[in-house]
Amino acid sequence: MMRIAYVSTDPGIPVFGCKGASVHLQEMVRAFLAKGAEVTLFSPRMEGVPPQDLTTARQHPLPPVLKGDADARARGQIALNRDVAQALEAQGPFDLIYERHALFAHAAMDYARKQHIPSVLEVNAPLIDEQSRHRSLERIDDALFLACRAFAAAKQVVAVSPQVADYARDMGTPADRVTVEPNAVNPARFPDPAKFADAFCVGFLGTLKPWHDVSLIIHAFAILRQTIPTAKLLIVGDGPERRRLTVQADAAGVIDAVQFTGAVPAEQVPSWLARMHVGLATYRGSDPFYFSPLKLYEYMAAGLPSVVSRVGTLADAIEEGKTGLSVPPDDAEALAAALAKLANDPGMVRATGRTARARVLATQTWDDVADRVLLRAGLAPARMDGAA
Structure with missing residues (x-):
């Protein structure tokens, strides 16, 4: 052995x-x-x-x-x-x-x-x-x-x-x-793709650290709610930015539509991702980018389309329009527009999520x-x- x-x-x-x-x-x-x-x-x-x-x-x-x-x-x-x-x-x-x-x-x-x-x-x-x-x-x-x-x-x-x-x-x-x-990804953790039930749900998975730019997500979500008032934001994870982000969501008037789960055991992550319609991987343009975000591959395995910041090689990890969308970093309007595009096209959400899942389970x-x-x-x- x-x-x-x-x-x-x-x-x-x-x-x-x-x-x-x-x-x-x-x-x-x-x-x-x-x-x-x-x-x-x-x-x-x-x-x-x-x-x-x-x-x-x-x-x-x-x-x-x-x-x-x-x-x-x-x-x-x-x-x-x-x-x-x-x-x-x-x-x-x-x-x-x-x-x-x-x-x-x-x-x-x-x-x-x-x-x-x-x-x-x-x-x-x-x-x-x-x-x-x-x-x-x-x-x-x-x-x-x-x-x-x-x-x-x-x-x-x-x-x-x-x-x-x-x-x-x-x-x-x-x-x-x-x-x-x-x-x-571990395919055994994601036996079933997302069902896309209930109201349109924007999701983030990860530690709440400054470089993940969850602040931008909340800003973009507040813009999205102006045209998609039933949208929800699910933030799965915890970290030193949580208190500041909670204050920001409250000040933006969207705190009632935002759920912070806190730290979640790995075995529970798939069930939380199943509540989302889209997964986000945002990063600040001013920071050096050298990551391979685990969240991105787990979004794909869960059958979700992803919206990612166009930094470093991150956009190369998706196929534009087929497994997800990319937007400029630090641009809340662009991020909100990408989310609105998905919210208004359930067929695109399902198709991109299905393609993303098939691709990651076959290759990664x-x-x-x-x-x-x-x-x-x-x-x-x-x-x-x-x-x-």
């Missing part, structure tokens, strides 16, 4: 949480398990109850990174490397070391290189740039040095977008070791991603059935 070590040392990602990063992590583990692999999870955030189908994954909790000032947190993350190396040695041997890239993390890739074990470093964002821009980053020289060390040691780097792939190459990864794997599943990852690591998926 193939033995896979899955390492995630980011203190902001609870393995069994409901944020997008947690869902991504769970789905990759689920895909590896489905291929017959034995998966051992290493993380400082192992709290919570795993979904039933992930209970067979072994858990090795790492010491928690204590909260405190940015410098103390950085020192805690650096110290975690020693624990990772010791844990891998104690729990091994492994046939593959798979790591979700985190600030200051290098031990997993170093261990794999020294032990001549295939390794994959999954990179979801230019973390040093992101941390410096949106939060605070102490010990930046250490962060750069250790990131370069991890990128150099990894046999394969899987980047979630072309922009993140560029970041990996800038960090020193040879170009032939870098591949792009956007986010994907976590099982397919796991197959490609294993192949690039030199571990053909055919070996996962227990054959020698």
Whole structure:
């Protein structure tokens, strides 16, 4: 049986949480398990109850990174490397070391290189740039040095977008070791497409952070309500922007038509998406775009058309007019017009949603991603059935 070590040392990602990063992590583990692999999870955030189908994954909790000032947190993350190396040695041997890239993390890739074990470093964002821009980053020289060390040691780097792939190459990864794997979906979570019942419902799924520009959504929704007074807005998720967004919706006079669900467990997401008629993926034009929004692929799997901001390569993820619509960023009037177009054409909503669902389920599943990852690591998926 193939033995896979899955390492995630980011203190902001609870393995069994409901944020997008947690869902991504769970789905990759689920895909590896489905291929017959034995998966051992290493993380400082192992709290919570795993979904039933992930209970067979072994858990090795790492010491928690204590909260405190940015410098103390950085020192805690650096110290975690020693624990990772010791844990891998104690729990091994492994046939593959798979790591979700985190600030200051290098031990997993170093261990794999020294032990001549295939390794994959999954990179979801230019973390040093992101941390410096949106939060605070102490010990930046250490962060750069250790990131370069991890990128150099990894046999394969899987980047979630072309922009993140560029970041990996800038960090020193040879170009032939870098591949792009956007986010994907688990078809089993979305057995049925949306029914488009009740009043026209605009929907957003995700963490309420500034770069998701939910403020623009509320502004556009207020405009939409002037011509479609029965429209509803469903915001599935939670985050630091919720209070401000609630105040904005109240000031715009649409608070009675807006529902904030708060944080929702992954298993409940499909039922919330089923209440929508269209899913939104909005981003500010002034921010660098390097995402592969999980929400977009889940909208598609749910049979919803999407409306996305025309930033970076995001519009390339849809087929204009066939699986969704794209609009300029920061333009509430344009977003409202796109929503009105869909609200006034139920046939288009159904057709684009149907096409989006068929396309994503045929081409972008976590099982397919796991197959490609294993192949690039030199571990053909055919070996996962227990054959020698």
